[in-house]
Amino acid sequence: MPEKQRFKLLYIILIAALLGCFFFTRAPRSYVGVDEAVLEKIAAEHGRKPRRPFIDPGEGDILLFLFLGAGAIGGFMAGYYWRSIVDTKPDGKEH
Amino acid sequence: MKKVLAFTIMMHFVAAPAYAMHISEGLLPLNWAALWFAVAAPFVVLGVRRLNTLAKDDLAMKPLVGLLAAVVFIVSCMPIPVPTAGTCSHPCGTGIAAILAGPLIGVVISTVSLLLQALFLAHGGLSTLGADIVSMGVVGSFAGWFVFRGLRSVGTSLALAAFFAGLATDWGTYLTTSAELAAGIRGTAPFWPLATKIALAFVPTQLPLGILEGAMTAGMVTLLQRKRPDLLVKMGVVKESKVAHA
Known part of the structure; x- marks a missing residue:
């Protein structure tokens, strides 16, 4: 099988497998951010x-707002630079 | 292909909570936090020098570095739900930066991203910034870069080499985080059992996320190779003679 087709097939299998995992996993589905829930937990075991x-972004939706803002600014920057x-062209001229 | 399929099916049955992401504020004792700053500092200084040299030599590099900075920033603070673990974690993105712009630029980019995240997003700490730079910036960038260069030198295709570079970046970063955390919090307990415990706890999350990061890295490198092969030639990622065949 040509390499391009092999990669496409691999991507399809991976995505299907991940979606399958999502629906059929036996893991607890808290989906908590593990930096808070787990790193801190194991560190607490050791004092x-x-x-x-x-x-401190405090309580409520401030952190959500900050993440959204950061994502929007980062996304704009990525799009802007990708476009440029x-x-x-390789000679430096724009299309 | 069969191995990947078997692995992903196997992951359905590995159900455990997992440990990941940047080290939070205050988790490392001051002496360890200071040590990691000292380890990170020379890489950051060399990276800034390299960035200045690149910017002076070729203005066309600026959009590439800007793009990579944006990608690393977004990717490293984007919590992705990992079904095999039932938790969220994030890729690093430094592998892409290291492949396309060099590992030292990868260190600078990750330093800026981690600083902004620690300051404004409560994602990682300021006192633990040095440790996070070492794991994600230094180890992530250099692991990805060495794997990519090593595989390319033995004739591996661009996409496959980039895939394994992304994988090495992700897994290298989290192995280093395990070691950093274990060294900092162990007290009088032995280092290796604790480091192994943390590293194993990473596995359900980071194994699939590492594969995702590998796929993402391969996708971005091949896309750039199609759109701007001259940039990859300029950065020494591919040889000019092989652009058409890479």
Whole structure:
């Protein structure tokens, strides 16, 4: 099988397998961010507890807002630079 | 192909909570936090120098570095649900940066991303920034870069080499995080059993996420190879003579 087709097939299998895992997994589905839930848990077993961050986003949806804002700015930057890369010819001229 | 399929089916039956992501504020004792800053510092300084040299030599590199910075920032703070573990974790993205712009640029990009995340997103800590730079920036970038260069030198295709580079970046980062955390929190307990325990706890999350990161890295490198092969030639990723066949 040609390499391109092999890779396409591999991607399809991986995506199907991941979706299958999602619906049929036996794992507990808390989907908690493991930096909070687990790293801190194992550290607590050894007497280390996390401190609040220096700039504390507090409770409520502030953190959600910050992540959304960061994602939007990062996405805009990625799109902007991607466009300037693919719209530029190797000689430096724009299409 | 059969091995990958067998592995993913096997992952259905590995059900356990997992440990991952950046090390939170205050988890490492001050002496360990300071040590990791000291380890990270020379790589950051060399990376900034390399970035300045690149920017002076070729203005066309700026959009590429900007794109990579945005990708690393987004990818490394994006929680992805991992069904095999029932938790969320994130890829690193530093493998892509290391392949396309060099490992030292990867260190600088991850330093900026980690600093912004620690300051404004409560994602990782400021005191643990050095440890996070070493695991994600230094080990992630260099592991990806060495694997990519090594595989390319023995004639592996561009996509396959990039896939394994992404895999090495992800797994290398989390192995290093295990070692850093174990060293910092172990107290009088022996290091290796604790480091192994943390590393094994990473497995249900990071094995599939590493594969995802490998696929993502391969996808981005091959896409750039199609769109701007000259950039890859300029960065020494592919040889000019092989652009048509890479």
